[in-house]
Amino acid sequence: MSLMEWSVVAGAVVTIAWVNWYFFVAGRAPALAAVAVTDGGTGAAIAEVVIMVDGGYSPNTVRVKVGAPVRLVFDRKDDSSCSEEVVIPAFGVRKYLPTGARTTIEVTAPAAGTYPFMCGMSMLRGTIIADA
Numbered sequence: 001m002s003l004m005e006w007s008v009v010a011g012a013v014v015t016i017a018w019v020n021w022y023f024f025v026a027g028r029a030p031a032l033a034a035v036a037v038t039d040g041g042t043g044a045a046i047a048e049v050v051i052m053v054d055g056g057y058s059p060n061t062v063r064v065k066v067g068a069p070v071r072l073v074f075d076r077k078d079d080s081s082c083s084e085e086v087v088i089p090a091f092g093v094r095k096y097l098p099t100g101a102r103t104t105i106e107v108t109a110p111a112a113g114t115y116p117f118m119c120g121m122s123m124l125r126g127t128i129i130a131d132a
């Protein structure tokens with residue numbers, strides 16, 4: 001093959017690699033451990049994690065401890081009607097998220113397992129993973 005042909009092949013390989021990375025790796029925000037902060041009122045440690053809502057949830061996976069209350073702070077940036085509501089079925093939560101504001105939802109996982117959360121239409125999705 002000529003140098004020109006080799007460079008076309010190399011370009012295609014790089015493009016394919018990038019596309020795979022973009023869709024299969026970059027799109028998945030890493031699981032983020034909930035950060036413990038101290039509750040000023042009771043002095044008890046409570047985990048808190050900020051989840052940015054902007055066409056999706058970032059991070060979209062949150063790790064929590066079974067039996068420990070955790071504050072999910074939804075920080076909504078976009079104004080698409082899709083993300084205006086967040087639903088956490090396992091906890092009976094359905095909450096409106098105003099754009100440009102932080103909405104705090106406190107949950108306590110009763111048992112180890114995964115608890116999905118999603119927008120009102122189940123298009124945007126995230127997962128709470130509870131470990132003992």
Ligand SMILES: [Cu+2]
Pocket residue numbers: 081082083119120121122123124
């Ligand atoms: Cu939606």
